Amino acid sequence: MSDSLLKIHPDDNVIVALTDLPAGATVSYNGHTYTLPNGVAAKHKFVTESRQIGDPVYMYGVTVGRATQPIGQGEVITTFNLRHEADPYGLAQRQPYTYQAPDASAFANRTFMGYHRADGRVGTRNYWLVIPLVFCENRNVLTLKDAFERELGYAQSDQYRDQVRELLHLYQHGQIDVIRKMEPFVAPEQNKTIHSGDSISGALRRPFQNVDGIKFLTHEMGCGGTRQDSAALCSLLAGYINNPNVAGATVLSLGCQHLQTDMLEKEVRRQNPHGKKTLLMYEQQVGTEYELMTQAIKDTFLRLIEVNKVERQPAPLSELCVGLKCGGSDGFSGISANPAIGYLSDLLGTLGGRTVLAEFPELCGAEQNLIDRMPDDQRAEKFINLMETYAAQAEAAGSGFDMNPSPGNIKDGLITDAIKSAGAARKGGLAYVADVLDYTEPITAPGLNLLCTPGNDVEATTGMAGSGANLILFTTGLGTPTGNPISPVVKISTNTKLKNRMPDVIDFDSGPVIDGQQTIEQNGAALLDWLVGLASGTYLTKAEHLGQDDFIPWKRGVSL
Structure with a gap:
């Protein structure tokens, strides 16, 4: 790779600037010289040949746009001179494809320590889920979250509450001017940089060392929308329960919503015949919120005792299932x-x-x-x-x-x-x-x-x-x-x-x-x-x- 330029594919007619290039600069790449009339900021691209209105621009070997006005050689492509365009696709255009797998021998005998599930899959974490079938139960889920996380050692740091407490103290003592003149709070030493070697078992307070966390989901669905949305939510929640990183779930249901508990149970079994441990709570059947929450707390706690008995065991890297995403x-x-x-x-x-x-x-x-x-x-x-x-x-x-x-x-x-x-x-x-x-x-x-x-x-x-x-x-x-x-x-x-x-x-x-x-x-x-x-x-x-x-x-x- 050049220190300042990169042409990704031989068929491309743009070059990427890897560093800021000033206006008027003359640059060379693979024996060709280009003068940049306006300069090119790092990460942006300039054309290697003049483009007229309607001419295609290629990058990664494919069409990525068409010129909306003339673009001179060395000029930067922008939203003002280029519009989106992509190549057509279809079965009729299929071409033979060959692929040479990389040498993976260095990883062939590597293992990771994971949680082996009854369906044969292996988790990288051991979580218990608490989920609502409908948005009406969100508050109850968040109440359970506060109770379990604080008492079982999974809660986040109170550093921001400490800052509010300090500001409140100053306000109550009439020191508003002191607040205005304060420098920004300095992060505690341990939070300035979180290192990749920080242990997952660092919370010494946790009584359940083999339970990596209790995860509390909330959402705005389950009723009032289309039945298709409820069905999709059902499949998604079942997928979360069946994820190899999850041991089981506590499910809160109001009772009258579109997404019923029998739908969820059926979908969990359809996706995974081995099933997962699931606790179902029905607010309208139980009666009072207090009774619902007391039952949920007791039954969930008993399940955590069982989940904590599961320990990590060696597993081959073939048991990894990795999502590939980009953003920002x-x-x-x-x-x-x-x-x-x-x-x-x-x-x-x-x-x-x-x-x-x-x-x-x-x-x-x-x-x-x-x-x-x-x-x-x-x-x-x-x-x-x-x-x-x-x-x-x-x-x-x-x-x-x-x-x-x-x-x-x-x-x-x-x-x-x-x-x-x-x-x-x-x-x-x-x-x-x-x-x-x-x-x-x-x-x-x-x-x-x-x-x-x-x-x-x-x-x-x-x-x-x-x-x-x-x-x-x-x-x-x-x-x-x-x-x-x-x-x-x-x-x-x-x-x-x-x-x-x-x-x-x-x-x-x-x-x-x-x-x-x-x-x-x-x-x-x-x-x-x-x-x-x-x-x-x-x-x-x-x-x-x-x-x-x-x-x-x-x-x-x-x-x-």
Whole structure:
């Protein structure tokens, strides 16, 4: 990789600036010289040849846009001179595809310490869930959360309550001017940087050392919406109960909502004939809230005693099921972190593990490559149908896939959805596609799976965990705290500046790829090596330390 320039694919007619290039600079790449009339900010791209109105722009070897006005050689592509366009795709365009699996021998005998479940799957965590079937029970769930977490040692630090208490004390003593002049609070030494070696069992107060946590979900669904939304929520909640990181669940039901307990029980058994331990509580049958909560507390506590008897045992890396996600993306995402976890995906698939690439709006423009990698026409047709149906729903609401890039994406070089998507698809590596799944369908096939979810960070991670991911890799160029209640979310920076600026949310750095210190393959292999310790419970992700338990079910409509 050049110190300042990168042309990703031989067919591309744009070059990426890896560092800020000043106006008037003359730069060379592979024997060609370019003069930059306006300068190019790092992560942005300039054209290698003049473009007239309607001419295509290629990046990653595919069409990513068409010029809306003349663009001179060396000029930067922007939202003012380029519009989104992607190549057409379909079964008729399928081309033969060959793939050489990477050498995974260095990991062939590696194991992680996981929780073995009755259905044969292995969890990286041992959680108990408390979930409502309807939004009416959210308050009760949050009340249980406060009680259990504080008394069993799972509660987050009280440092912010301490700050409010100090300010209240000053106010009550008439010292408002002191408050105004105060310097910002300084973080306690142990919270300045959360290191990757921090132990999962660091809370000495915890009486249940083999229970990694009790996770409390809330949502705004279950009644009052469409029956289809309730059915989708049912499948999602069943997927969370059946996730290998979950031992069982306490389920709170009001009683009269669309999503009934028998629906959930049936769906849990349909997804997993071995079943999971589930406690069902019915408020309208029990009577008073006090009776409901007392029963829930006692029965849940007794189950925790049983769950605590389960201990970690060795498991091969083939038992890992890893979600592949990006968010807060920048112009380096498709160059460093995304291809690095794509290589990890290929390694894990070679070992018999499962990976899952989601967020279908961010596969726009990469469809044909994925279709070529499908094992058969049946799966290819399913993928095409899911993409076309999703795109049509978005367009019917006046919002197409082309509107996916956010202001932050655009500012950092992702000018069109096709540019963003072509880079995002690199998270899927080069392997053949093993299976195509609709939202909430369980991940079963070894290798790379495609799962239909929105691109929205939390809706996508929520969906991947619901389909069985026991770890999630999340690349970011701008920084995001996104986490998940049951599946550890690893935040991977595309550039080292981000890692240094936001150390409390970033777990792993792919910046060395940009700096030329590591190859994509070296970075991906180092990440897989680090994941073994994470899966074993040797340490936590930053999102776990922060208690970032994001959960948003997808209402099957328009969400990009």
